[in-house]
Amino acid sequence: MNGYLQKMRGQGQSPPRVSLSEVCWSWLGSFLGMAAVALLHYKLLDQHGLMLLLGSFGASAVLIYGAVRSPLAQPRNLLGGHILSAVIDVTAFQWLGMYPWLAAAVAVSVSIALMHLTRTLHPPGGATALIAVIGGQSVHKLGYLYVVMPVALGACIMLVIALVVNNIPKTRKYPEFWV
Template sequence: MESSSSSSPSQWDFDIDRYLNKFIPEPPWRSIPYPLAYFMGYRRGNPKVRGNIIITLWAFIGVFCSLVLLHVISNQIPEVADHGPPLVASFGAAAVLVFYAIESPFSQPRNCFFSQILASIIGVSCCKLFSMSSNFESIRWLGGALACASTVAVMGLTKTIHPPAGATALIAVIDEATIGLGWFLVPLVILGSSIMLSVALILNNIQRQYPIYWWTSADLKGSQVQQNDDIASIDEEKAVSQHTEVVVTRSQVAIPDGVMLSEEEKRVLQNLCRRLQSL
């Protein structure tokens, strides 16, 4: 009973990186000029530990500059000026993570970029689906809940958890101004995420280090070697199994070399062979 319960969690575990990491190349920061790699988060040594005053100061500058830049650039887009807000409200929460809690897994580029795209697609899809109903106004809250819950599930399975993305999905359904954007919300979110990430790479790397990693904290090169070793191990096991099969037919019992059987086991196989002959 204990062994079956201890093995059950692995049966319900899904790790998307097991399938994706073999396609993700190792970061090339060691082979490009160090000043450029520096602003991509690469360090030759351990970064200095900064006090909270420095961290707070740079977070203030980063949040302010990124949101102002987002507003100015988005407001130049006619579709945004005519149908929606120049800023998606969830970027305020995203800015806290990207410029203050920069060591958090939720703040890394994979999370803060892809999560927002997934959230906008799911949010607009749910909005379009529920707006087909004549009672959209009365069930809009249900669509928002579904959009947020679906986004959390997708982020969990794709390892792109980023809390503000849940708000993006919710806003896409319940906010009138955002609803007016329709599918244009998706490129607007891509633009906003790109701007915020670009500002973060510049400001966060002046006295700190960002990102800690781009795709995963695991060693991509090492994971690829491990995958090759696993494949080789599987092939070896198959080869061994092909040469260690005991074959029992009506005419004979074939025992391959290297397989040691007791006399009692051999008698059982011989009896099975005779049983087949009598059928």
């Protein structure tokens, strides 16, 4: 028991501060990526009862604009993690929607397992997997369209912005890998 509790103390140090330049590039990328998705959402789709803006995209922005070298931030993970999780989420809700607590637990846990198995682990995918269960009637009505829009389309828009912005400074390179 003592060894188990000792592991919770941690032994490493906090990561070093990033440069002001890195902060500015992260800010610019996240601003442009989220602005593009939000603008399309509010100006084009929301008028027709469709959506493009997801809370999980905020977490993706942290990774693809702020932690560009992380394996979890790479295009394979961004797209695969969101899309796979969205498919699982919609399926879980359709099969288990009468038990929302169970649908939520199944959607997130199965998504994590499949992201591991497919090497597409992207933590915001867990949130994407939860949204179709807790998202309300407007999300439920989308069914599998949820996978295409907002999930795949929004992630693709953010990826294009990440490819452009993250490769402007000489100190950044994105992606580290595609597949």
